Amino acid sequence: MIFVKVEGQTSSIKIADSLYTLGNYAEAIKTYQKITKKDQYILLQIAKAHKAKGTYLDALHYYEKAINQDSTVASSKLEYAKLLVTTNKFKKADSVYSNLVATHNNNPNFQYRLGSVKKKLKDSTAIQYFETAFRLDSTHQKSCFEVSMHYLRKRKYNLVSDIANKGLSSYPENPELLNVLAQNYLLRKYYTEAIPYFEKLLSLNYTNEFIHASLALCYHKNYDYDLAIAQYQKALKYNDKVPIRYTRMAQAYESIKKYDEALDSYKAALTLKDVPIDEDLLNIxxxxxHQEEWEKAMAQAKLALKENPNYARAQYQLAAFADAYYKDPQTKLDYYNLFMKKFGDDTDKGKYFNFIVKKRITQLEEEIEANKKTIERN
Structure with missing residues (x-):
């Protein structure tokens, strides 16, 4: 009778295991439940089946029963802790992972997972566990990312570079570490150095708004205007409500003398801004x-001054546009004198332009005087 009972139980386990393997979790659970003597293996299989079909609370219950039956099996605790994290039971997960770390302190995976839970709990000690995991295993990519990001936030750029490159040496195509290094150079304004990392991310099919916008800026600062424009356009497909992106794209178009496209981009930026737009008006x-359309240039400069009457650069450019447009030296002089009237005594706003304006005023006064003498002689 004992033999028949054992043989029947073994047969039930095989059937249940087969159902579990095929993904028929509900039937597998029913079959496991019929087994009268449930050892840890059976309890864990029921827990795993519940987890697989998404009945997490039942799964947690059976993991707990399995651990109570034998608390020395680390793999059971690990699966239990993972599910605790999935169900947002972080404090309990912290307790389980802490126990695993205490008994297996040379296991980098346990150190990393405890750090991850500490991070969820906003516990500042999380970094200690990430650093320990990376020290125990320099090929541990996830802990390397956490440590390098920690120091990136602290702006310890050289340390970030050392850590991230160490991780990349074992896995050169880790997108998270490539992104960290790209940001590391971008924040330092090392645009040329950042480009290869952003390009590598694109080659690995990791694309998002940040990558395209950042690469556009890097190309722009590197004077690769055509490449910059292409990336600005891709970034705008993700989000076309970013005025600075249109402004930068306009500047890139302007640099390659595509003035119509530049105007369109500047105007697009203007329509999106709800902040002072004097600078954008002057950009237009x-x-x-550049197109030598002086009347339009003067009109835009006047609009800029209407937005900001104390905009010295706009006042100067208005005078310069008038200088190019009008033939009458007195009219030109009036514009320059208006600048001096507003900013001549301003040692801050008008300082940069004062020397140029004074020199041009002297030239125009001499020209006007010469014209008077010519008239008198005639």
Missing amino acids: AMVYR
Whole structure:
């Protein structure tokens, strides 16, 4: 009778295991439940089946029963802790992982997972466990990322580079570490050095708004304007409500003398801004200047001054546009004198332009005087 009972139980386990393997979790659970003597293996299989079909609270219950039956099996505790994290039971998961770390302190995975839970709990000691995991295993990519990001936030750039490159040496295509290094150079304004890392991310098919926008800026600062424009356009497909992106794209178009496209981009930026737009209006004026459309340039400069009457650069450019547009030296002089009237005594706003304006005023006064003498002689 004992033999028949044992043989029947073994047969039930095989059937249940087969059902579990095929993904028929509900039937597997029913079959496991019929087994009268449930050792830790059976309890764990029931827990795993519940986890697989998404009945997490039942799964946690059976993991607990299995651990109570034998608390020395680390793998049971690990699976239990993972599910605790999945169900947002972070404090309990912290307790289980702490126990695993205490008994297996040379296991980098346990150190990393405890750090992850500490991070969820906003516990500042999390970094200690990430660093220990990385010290125990320099190929541990996730802990390497956490440590390098920690020091990136602290702006310890050289340390970030050392740590992230150490991780990449064992896995050169880790997108998280490539992203960390790209940001590390970007924050330092080392645009040329950042480019290969952003390009590598794109080659690995990791694309998002941040990558395209950042790479666009790097290309722009590296004077690769066509490449920058292409990346700005891709970034705008993710989010077309970013005025600074249109402004930068306009500047890139302007640099390669595509003035119509530059104007369109500046105007797009203007429509999105709910902050002072004097500078953008003057940017449009400067594009018209390149096209030698002086009346339009003057109109835009006046709009900029209407937005900000104390905008010295706009006042100077208005005078310069008038200088190019009008033939009458007196009219030109009036614009320059207006600048001096507003900013001549301002040692801050007008300082940069004062020398140029004074020199041009002297030239125009001499020209006007020469014209008077010519008239008198005739």
